[in-house]
Amino acid sequence: MLPVNEAEAIILNEAQPMGVSDTEIVDLWEAVGRVVAVPVTSRLDFPHWDNSAMDGYAVRYADVSQCSAENPAILDIIEEIPAGYAPQMAIAPRQAARILTGSMMPSGADTVVMQENTRTEGSQVYILTAPSQLGAFVRRQGEYYQAGAPLLDRGTLLSAPEIAVLAAAQCVQVSVFSQVRVAIISTGSELVSPDRPLQPGQIVDSNQYALAALIEQAGGVPLMLGIVPDNPQAIREAIAEATQIADIILSSGGVSVGDYDYVDSVLADLGAKVHFHQVAIKPGKPLTFATFSQSMQPEGRSVLYFGLPGNPVSALVTAWRFVVPALKKRSGLATGWQPKWAIARSRQPLKSDGRRETYLWGQLIPTAQESEFELATGSHSSGNLINLARTNALAVLPVGETQVKLGERVKVLYF
Ligand SMILES: Nc1nc2c(c(=O)[nH]1)N[C@H]1C(S)=C(S)[C@@H](COP(=O)(O)OP(=O)(O)OC[C@H]3O[C@@H](n4cnc5c(N)ncnc54)[C@H](O)[C@@H]3O)O[C@H]1N2
Numbered sequence: 001m002l003p004v005n006e007a008e009a010i011i012l013n014e015a016q017p018m019g020v021s022d023t024e025i026v027d028l029w030e031a032v033g034r035v036v037a038v039p040v041t042s043r044l045d046f047p048h049w050d051n052s053a054m055d056g057y058a059v060r061y062a063d064v065s066q067c068s069a070e071n072p073a074i075l076d077i078i079e080e081i082p083a084g085y086a087p088q089m090a091i092a093p094r095q096a097a098r099i100l101t102g103s104m105m106p107s108g109a110d111t112v113v114m115q116e117n118t119r120t121e122g123s124q125v126y127i128l129t130a131p132s133q134l135g136a137f138v139r140r141q142g143e144y145y146q147a148g149a150p151l152l153d154r155g156t157l158l159s160a161p162e163i164a165v166l167a168a169a170q171c172v173q174v175s176v177f178s179q180v181r182v183a184i185i186s187t188g189s190e191l192v193s194p195d196r197p198l199q200p201g202q203i204v205d206s207n208q209y210a211l212a213a214l215i216e217q218a219g220g221v222p223l224m225l226g227i228v229p230d231n232p233q234a235i236r237e238a239i240a241e242a243t244q245i246a247d248i249i250l251s252s253g254g255v256s257v258g259d260y261d262y263v264d265s266v267l268a269d270l271g272a273k274v275h276f277h278q279v280a281i282k283p284g285k286p287l288t289f290a291t292f293s294q295s296m297q298p299e300g301r302s303v304l305y306f307g308l309p310g311n312p313v314s315a316l317v318t319a320w321r322f323v324v325p326a327l328k329k330r331s332g333l334a335t336g337w338q339p340k341w342a343i344a345r346s347r348q349p350l351k352s353d354g355r356r357e358t359y360l361w362g363q364l365i366p367t368a369q370e371s372e373f374e375l376a377t378g379s380h381s382s383g384n385l386i387n388l389a390r391t392n393a394l395a396v397l398p399v400g401e402t403q404v405k406l407g408e409r410v411k412v413l414y415f
Pocket residue numbers: 186187188190191203204205206207208252253254255256257258261283284285286308309310311312314382
């Protein structure tokens with residue numbers, strides 16, 4: 001059986017990032033969660049002009065550098081500069097302007113004295129403390145960013161901080177990679193959608209919803225293709241349709257050794273390259289990974305096919321472990337697409353048969369010292385999805401390791 005890290009290497013090698021032909025322009029307010037496709041520069045310096053970092057007085061350093069409370073510098077206030085106002089007058093020797101935080105510096109002035117270090121009398125200001133240096137409390141034009149320099153690189157994920165940067169730079173439209181489209185197919189003649197009454201022997205198709213939610217959270221667009229019965233022709237049609245509309249295809253069920261497990265044979269029929277169909281992972285051993293190369297994909301990329309096992313926990317665990325990193329890499333992210341790992345102390349003893357890399361679900365709990373792992377209570381059967389609720393992490397026991405004792409460290413995959 002293929003070790004997990006080898007399966008991961010095969011998948012990530014096939015998950016080639018989006019390229020120049022997969023880009024679109026979106027408005028800034030629609031750009032959150034998207035990935036920068038064309039590096040962004042701005043024509044504006046940041047700050048846009050010299051401005052004050054304090055409420056106080058704009059002065060000439062030479063006038064105030066020697067002053068003190070006993071020997072104040074006395075300056076004429078010639079103008080008041082509130083925020084949003086362009087100064088009209090130049091500051092000459094022994095003059096100052098009243099200035100407020102963020103306001104534009106007047107010409108002639110080079111330093112700001114904070115209000116707390118001054119006293120005013122009529123139209124004069126007494127500077128009681130010499131500024132620490134020339135330029136004190138002045139935010140210089142271009143100090144943080146100079147027009148034309150790279151602002152955001154290709155592959156940057158746009159979240160609140162990056163959106164703030166783009167807004168400040170007046171980039172109201174941004175070129176981003178298209179979102180990865182992920183077709184989701186549930187195979188199984190026993191399945192009914194959650195809105196249908198359940199007949200004896202039927203099972204609710206929870207995988208379609210679980211996987212769609214996961215794809216959406218990972219930044220992809222789920223295309224819910226519904227339930228397909230265990231019938232080779234129906235499965236073939238569904239997969240063939242999916243290859244025309246999706247970058248990644250997920251099916252669940254029908255990949256084990258049962259009489260009605262048709263996914264692998266249909267993939268072979270459709271000319272897919274099947275890279276593997278079993279991985280030494282628990283849960284999730286019957287996992288098929290294939291690629292379609294004769295597709296509508298630009299730049300020679302292939303459509304990735306994941307035949308996930310039908311058991312609800314197996315489907316979700318294998319999607320977390322293998323599908324999400326592949327989707328994120330495919331989406332064009334330059335960094336941060338890899339699985340996230342932590343080391344945590346286990347609050348319970350953990351057990352495995354040691355034969356497959358074993359994933360136990362629970363919660364990663366950050367503490368001020370060391371993170372801790374709280375195992376979900378109840379059965380860790382791959383059919384029990386009920387205790388998956390409120391979990392955010394999987395503790396991993398490698399092949400050959402049969403236990404982690406209470407309080408020992410364990411490697412954790414977290415989301
Ligand atoms: N003789 C063997 N039997 C099984 C093996 C094996 O190695 N030898 N592997 C077991 C393991 S491990 C798993 S996992 C399952 C995987 O089976 P399939 O991928 O073929 O899935 P199905 O047989 O179609 O279904 C399994 C189970 O999951 C339920 N299911 C399926 N789809 C959904 C869905 N969309 N939503 C909710 N639940 C779903 C299905 O009803 C079954 O209960 O095979 C073992 N057997």
